[in-house]
Amino acid sequence: MRMYDLITKKKNGQELTQEEIQYFIKGYTNGEIPDYQAAALLMAIYFQGLNDKETAILTECMTHSGDVVDLSEIPGIKVDKHSTGGVGDTTTLVITPIVAACGVPIPKMSGRGLGHTGGTLDKLEAIPNFNISLSKAKFLENVKSIGLSIVGQTGNLVPADRKLYALRDVTSTIDNISLIASSIMSKKIASGTDAILLDVKTGSGAFMKSVEDSIELAQTMVNIGEHLGIKTIALITDMNQPLGQAIGNALEVKEALAVLRGEGPQDLTKLCLHLSANMLYLAEKGSLEECIKVAEGAIESGAAFDKFRELVKFQGGDVSVIDDPSLFAKAPYQKEIKAEQAGWITQIDSEQCGLASVTLGAGRQTLEDEIDFSAGIILKKKVGEQVAKGDVLAKIHTSDQNAIERAEEMIKEALHISSQAPQKLPLIYARVTSEGVEKLE
Numbered sequence: 001m002r003m004y005d006l007i008t009k010k011k012n013g014q015e016l017t018q019e020e021i022q023y024f025i026k027g028y029t030n031g032e033i034p035d036y037q038a039a040a041l042l043m044a045i046y047f048q049g050l051n052d053k054e055t056a057i058l059t060e061c062m063t064h065s066g067d068v069v070d071l072s073e074i075p076g077i078k079v080d081k082h083s084t085g086g087v088g089d090t091t092t093l094v095i096t097p098i099v100a101a102c103g104v105p106i107p108k109m110s111g112r113g114l115g116h117t118g119g120t121l122d123k124l125e126a127i128p129n130f131n132i133s134l135s136k137a138k139f140l141e142n143v144k145s146i147g148l149s150i151v152g153q154t155g156n157l158v159p160a161d162r163k164l165y166a167l168r169d170v171t172s173t174i175d176n177i178s179l180i181a182s183s184i185m186s187k188k189i190a191s192g193t194d195a196i197l198l199d200v201k202t203g204s205g206a207f208m209k210s211v212e213d214s215i216e217l218a219q220t221m222v223n224i225g226e227h228l229g230i231k232t233i234a235l236i237t238d239m240n241q242p243l244g245q246a247i248g249n250a251l252e253v254k255e256a257l258a259v260l261r262g263e264g265p266q267d268l269t270k271l272c273l274h275l276s277a278n279m280l281y282l283a284e285k286g287s288l289e290e291c292i293k294v295a296e297g298a299i300e301s302g303a304a305f306d307k308f309r310e311l312v313k314f315q316g317g318d319v320s321v322i323d324d325p326s327l328f329a330k331a332p333y334q335k336e337i338k339a340e341q342a343g344w345i346t347q348i349d350s351e352q353c354g355l356a357s358v359t360l361g362a363g364r365q366t367l368e369d370e371i372d373f374s375a376g377i378i379l380k381k382k383v384g385e386q387v388a389k390g391d392v393l394a395k396i397h398t399s400d401q402n403a404i405e406r407a408e409e410m411i412k413e414a415l416h417i418s419s420q421a422p423q424k425l426p427l428i429y430a431r432v433t434s435e436g437v438e439k440l441e
Helices: 003-011 018-029 035-048 052-063 091-101 120-124 136-146 159-170 177-190 211-227 249-260 266-282 288-300 303-314 350-360 401-414
Strands: 079-083 106-110 148-152 195-202 231-238 333-338 343-348 376-379 392-398 415-418 428-433 436-439
Touching: 003 018, 003 035, 018 035, 018 052, 018 159, 035 159, 035 177, 052 159, 052 177, 052 211, 079 091, 079 106, 079 177, 079 266, 091 106, 091 120, 091 148, 091 249, 091 266, 091 288, 091 303, 106 120, 106 136, 120 148, 120 249, 136 148, 136 303, 148 303, 159 177, 177 195, 177 211, 195 211, 195 266, 211 231, 211 428, 231 266, 249 266, 249 303, 249 376, 266 288, 266 428, 288 303, 333 401, 350 376, 350 392, 350 401, 392 401, 401 415
Parallel strands: 079 195, 106 148, 195 231
Antiparallel strands: 231 428, 333 392, 343 415, 376 392, 428 436
16 A cells, blocks of 8 residues: 555545555554655645545544543543633533533543633643643542543543644645544544533634534534544534633633632523533433533532532642632733723624733743733623723733733724624524534524
């Protein structure tokens, strides 16, 4: 078998066999296939596409290119959740304790933020002494003990994806549905859970800008999961404005705690309840309607908050900041941004807000950048709200006084005020299952 023949075959739009895809993934991961031939095949795939069968085979081969986590010693149906990335996307910190409090084990491997999107690990590390680098034995022990653990990816998981993603990044082959879907799903499947909930973001702050493209990506990932025996559901959710009010690590942790206390922003709370309900549904805890009520009960009873506190304690974190969020580190410089005219908030550019938070120190532009956990933005107004001249639109938090002016300009550019009220933005556009697409709003 030769790479030349695979490249020619896909260039001509023909279907690759399982043996051919296995040959490519194994050879490229082991260094036997050079970058220039792998890049040629990626470009052929980019233009000719992969069908559902090829995409599922590619995902399975990537999944088994390295270690696959064995969670068999944890009883019950294990459920994972993945978000395609957004701004103010604090959902993991809320839904994992909700679902775990309802009796579903959550062994969660999360990532760091890069660019304008935040990362769950960075948010958790805003909690003093929180340890995201547990041994496999401690990770499994925590899930068995309290039903929940959140760590960084460890071991040799999906090395094929690491190599291929780096190559795609420099060959302009990132934005292909099959390649995106196989990259995401190979990592999730290698994490060893029985079911996966996908939160596919759509809009200005998301990778997929249109609802149609987001649904196509969701369908591809659901098909992969089902083909490989993993129960999978996807929700298409809005990222045309940041989720909730907080953007930035410690600020988002405090907002997550507010949601778990039943005091959080309406949009973040609603989305977290729907995500939690779908995870409970995947774990066979009842109908979707019943699962929403169960999730609501976990917040109302305080069980979800207690579970998050337990998570922090079991992973070495300082629980005093959980009990009293005012103890979180505060940024030395804070500035209010006020409306220069009256009207209605018609748009908040999520990506621009995310980049402004990076400017303030809340994110990183390279993996080596250090994060200021206290930095970020609190949005005081959201799309659809009426404002008077002089109203506070947002508040900046930073340790870098020199960053304030630039971030303020970016936030002002992101917030649009008009004389007419805008149409209401849907929070959840659709639910995608193996049975099809259900439009929700």
